[in-house]
Amino acid sequence: MxxxxxxxxxxxxxxxxxxxxxxxxxxxxxxxxxxxxxxxxxxxxxxxxxxxxxxxxxxxxxxxxxQERETPREYLERESHFLWGRRYLMRVVEVDEAPRVELEHRTMTLKVRPGTDEEKRQAIVDGWYRGQVKAAAPPLIKKWERRIGVQVERFFVRRMKTRWGSCNPATRCIRFNTDLAKKPKDCLEYLVVHELAHLLEPTHNPRFVALMDRLMPKWRFYREQLNRLPVSHEEWLY
Incomplete structure (x- = not known):
């Protein structure tokens, strides 16, 4: 209520x-x-x-x-998109094959079937971004599980409107925002540390802040990067 x-x-x-x-x-x-x-x-x-x-x-x-806002994406030719903090220009190719995203130099090629609408194009790109985070997160989780002395039961990647990540200490599950793939990889590592630290301290109290200071002294810098363009999300209290 x-x-x-x-x-x-x-x-x-x-x-x-x-x-x-x-x-x-x-x-x-x-x-x-x-x-x-x-x-x-x-x-x-x-x-x-x-x-x-x-x-x-x-x-x-x-x-x-x-704060300047990112213009809505339409998934058209020459539109700017980001992967791990690097800017790419989109190229759209209509072809009678399975849809996919390919990178070459500074170009992000979106291959779609003829007549694919904007909603479906967005779904294809979002799925590709989700796959990028799902592939990049496990080695970081493993690395920081050892350092922090905790263990994650499961992790999920999905679109989140107001958070970059979340943690459920009771189930030991963590979630990451699909859009993390647009940010530098250091930001993903910061989120991994942030959510794993919540397994020791569920809130953003002074103990949590001290824990983050010890584990990752530059964590505030990475938090600021997350709250800049190309996407803007929740500003953490700490």
Whole structure:
């Protein structure tokens, strides 16, 4: 159940859940504010907490308003696309063969059957990006499982609107956003470390921040890269 509280010109969605700590998020593109709080926490306490974070909320909302937005992709000739932080120009070839994506130099060739519409072209490219992340993630997971001393049960790759990744400590499953394939590979490694660290500390509390500082001292730099173009997602609280 979602409850709303109003703080002047800011509306806050409040969700009470079976969790131990309160979490505040500001979502792109318009700066929607959401608080997830323990079920037994009263609204007055949540209101006081949110008021204490107003400066941070306004800063994030301004950042989203000021941020340049990527134009919608139509999967046409000479359109810009990215793989692992590198820009490619799309070439569309209609051919009576199985659809696929091929890379050569700075060109991303999308081979589709004649008459393939934009929606289907997007699905083909999204599936290809998903495959890129699914292939790149396992060696990074294995590397950091050893270093952190944790073990992942399963990992998934899918489109996510507001997060680059997520972790369920109870099931030891982690998820990655398909669009990570558009960012430099260092950003994927940062997400692997971020989500595996949640197996030791589920929240973004000071213990989690200290853990990230120890494991990956440059993690803030990689977080900033994730929140730049060509795609823009949630700004983490820490």
């Amino acid at each position: 979602v409850t709303q509280i109003n703080l002047g010109d800011i509306e806050v969605d409040v969700v009470l859940k079976d969790i131990k700590n309160i979490h505040l998020s500001v979502y792109p593109p318009h700066g929607k504010v959401r608080v997830a709080a323990p079920s037994r926490m009263d609204l007055d306490t949540i209101r006081v907490f949110t008021i204490s974070k107003l400066d941070w909320i306004r800063k994030q909302q301004k950042k989203f308003r000021d």
